[in-house]
Amino acid sequence: MLRQFGIAALAASVIGSVGEMLALQLPTLRWPFNTAREMPMLSAEAPGLPDFLLVDGHFLWFGWVFYVVLAVLGLCLMRRYPAGAVMPPLTQRRWERFRSVRRGYWSLIVLLGIMLIAGLDQAVVGKRPLVAQYEGAWSFPAFERRIYTGADFGVEGDRAAAEADYRALRKRFEGSNNWLLMPLVPFDSTGDTVTHNMVDLELRDGRLMGPHGGRYDGLASFVYAGDASREHVRFRYRDGLRQGEAEGRDPEGKRCFSGNYVDGELVRYELDYGDAGLEAFMALSDQQFRKIYYNPAPPLAAAGHYLGTNSSGNDIVAYLYGGLQVNIKAVLIYVPIVYVIGVTVGLLMGLYGGSFDLLVQRLIEVFSNIPFLFVVIIFSSMVPVKMKGLGIILFILVLFGWMGMTSLMRTAALKEKARDYVAAARVSGASTWRVVFVHILPNTVSILVTLIPFSVSGIVLSLTSLDYLGFGLPESYATWGRLLNDGLTKLSSPWIVSSAFVTLVLTLVLVTFVGEAVREAYDPKKFTLYK
Incomplete structure (x- = not known):
């Protein structure tokens, strides 16, 4: 499975890079470069580079670095797990045990399906058509960086210079040879209000x-x-x-x-x-x-609003979809970073002990006595509105989110460093980092795997809470917390709060079921005989 993941990572890096050079907006793969466009700090002026690497004279270094790292990761996984590699017997037994917990196994299948749908991006939800034919000319507005205006489709007057209103064009083209193929939900998550x-x-x-x-x-x-x-x-x-x-x-x-x-x-x-x-x-x-x-309008199938609209005029299905994408991005960024920091610090605390262990413990105790969300709200309120974005909010969450697992990893390191294999590694001349990451860390993987589902639930709840309280992401992001807040302030429109509540609860329940199955699969009592 890890080899397949490596192949997918390498393919994504190549396709995403080529798509950027061809000025294409590929679903999901466009994210690193679009993030660099939105945040000036993630791009730089580089007049000496070739034109195909520049956008308006700027080099989007974050996007290129992201795909280089992804390609290196893919190559490393492909080398580490060559073709024909057999799954170790212990891993095979754990997988079978995981599959035996049916609700956890099917919850994982559903979550992977949801992630696949979210990865289709503007091909499923968006206001721009997948394919357009006008006067014999073909275009693909949803997948091109170019913005088509109304004049490109024969619109005259005030709307000619603005971006084309494709939903209005679809009605206008009825009965003619011109046509548009719109996404399944023909609305953007934000910035596309229906009056x-x-x-x-x-x-x-x-x-x-x-x-x-x-x-x-x-x-x-x-x-x-x-x-x-x-x-x-x-x-x-x-x-x-x-x-x-x-x-x-x-x-x-x-x-x-x-x-x-x-x-x-x-x-x-x-x-x-x-x-x-x-x-x-x-x-x-x-x-x-x-x-x-x-607005807010109730569910109207005739108008294409199957769950209605919110107070701002956004289609709720599209808004929930955008919130799902934000949460998936947050999980994929937050969880690896937090685990790298927390696991490293925890293992070093257990291995070194002494003043380093004491200093870090006191630091963790100080911040642990302050409510996590309260601290994040304070730091979030200090960030100017113009600078706020997913990266800044995740940075604040990471700053205080790594401490929860350090005590577990410290305990595991204290137990494992007394083992004979650690002493043998030290005698053979292994460095501290090799002892930590090659010898001790693989023997604590069961702790990490069982913690991941709870970390996923934690980041989703944290983002939702911050957005609900008004200290989270700006309005350009679709968030479940803001939708929940909107619904609770307008209880006369129950479709808003019920949509947000059901989506949030369903997601957390699925993640919890997966966590249950993972914990059962890695339970050491299932594979140990005590005499």
């Missing part, structure tokens, strides 16, 4: 029927050209009949009509629309009754 949504209402036997059947109560409107933001006339309905005040606007948005209805009959009205009469004014729109939903 209005609407559903058609049916007039039956002189009464207006609601979207779910039955006589309609509430507001119904005519709109101009099917655009929910351009309202023509708004009526009030009760029991399917017009009742009460009504108002209308001209195509420029100026109010020009007001009236009053009683039991469906117009009893009074005022119209200021030139010489046109009431019948001519009413005929300006398509006479289709629609119910308009303002």
Whole structure:
């Protein structure tokens, strides 16, 4: 399995690097270079380099370093585990024991499937089409760095110079030879707000029927050209009949009509629309009754919002998807760094002891007596808003997150350093680092493996808590904590809080089940006979 991981890492580094040189936006593989673009400190001016390595005169060194390290890691794994290598018997027994815990095994399968879907990135969730054909020309806006404008697709007027509105273009292209293939969820996670949504209402036997059947109560409107933001006339309905005040606007948005209805009959009205009469004014729109939903809007399958929208107008499915990607990135960055620091310090404490052990223990005790989240909030609030990002927040979490495992690793090192194999390694001239990482560390792997699922749950909860309290990532990131906060402040829109809560709980339950199975597989009592 590790050899396959090495091959995948090497392939990802090559494909990601080539994609950057060809100005492509490949799913997930674009992340290192896009991060370097967003954070000036991760790029530098390098006028002497070839043009294909520069973007607007800047060398995105973080992206290239990331892929070089990934390639080296892949080559090392391929060398360490050659083709045809057989899994050690103990590892084989542990794997079989893990598979025997069915809920843990299937939870791992589900989590890997979720990670695969998240890795598809803009191919699944995004506002740009995967493929577009206009006047015989083909383009791939979702996978190109180039931003297509409305003029590229024949749009005129104010929208010609702005980025193309592909959802509007898809409606415009209906019935023509031009077409767009949109992602499964045609909305971006953030920065893609929908102001209005609407559903058609049916007039039956002189009464207006609601979207779910039955006589309609509430507001119904005519709109101009099917655009929910351009309202023509708004009526009030009760029991399917017009009742009460009504108002209308001209195509420029100026109010020009007001009236009053009683039991469906117009009893009074005022119209200021030139010489046109009431019948001519009413005929300006398509006479289709629609119910308009303002944000947060409930789930509307007809509009493509299967879980509704939040207060900012973001599609909740797309927002949850973006939050999932943020959490996966955080786990893949945070967990390895924390374990490298925590394991190294813990093993050195147990091996050296003395003043080094005492000093680090006192340091850990000081910070352990302060609530972890409280300390992170203090440091997070000190960071300027312009500098905030996933990297800064993870740096703060790493700064205080490595201490939890040091005591376990210290205890393991104290126990293992008294073994004969450690004494033999020292006598043979092995250095301290070789003793630590080649001899002691492999014998403590069971501790590390059983801790990883709990570390994953911890980082997800920490990010969610920080975002919920307003001390986490900026609004350009989709986060479950901010969505949870939005839902709890608007309990009249239960689809917001329920979506965030169910997603968070489901993720943590799956990780917990995997942790249970891992702990069972590495339980030393399963493979030890006591006499």
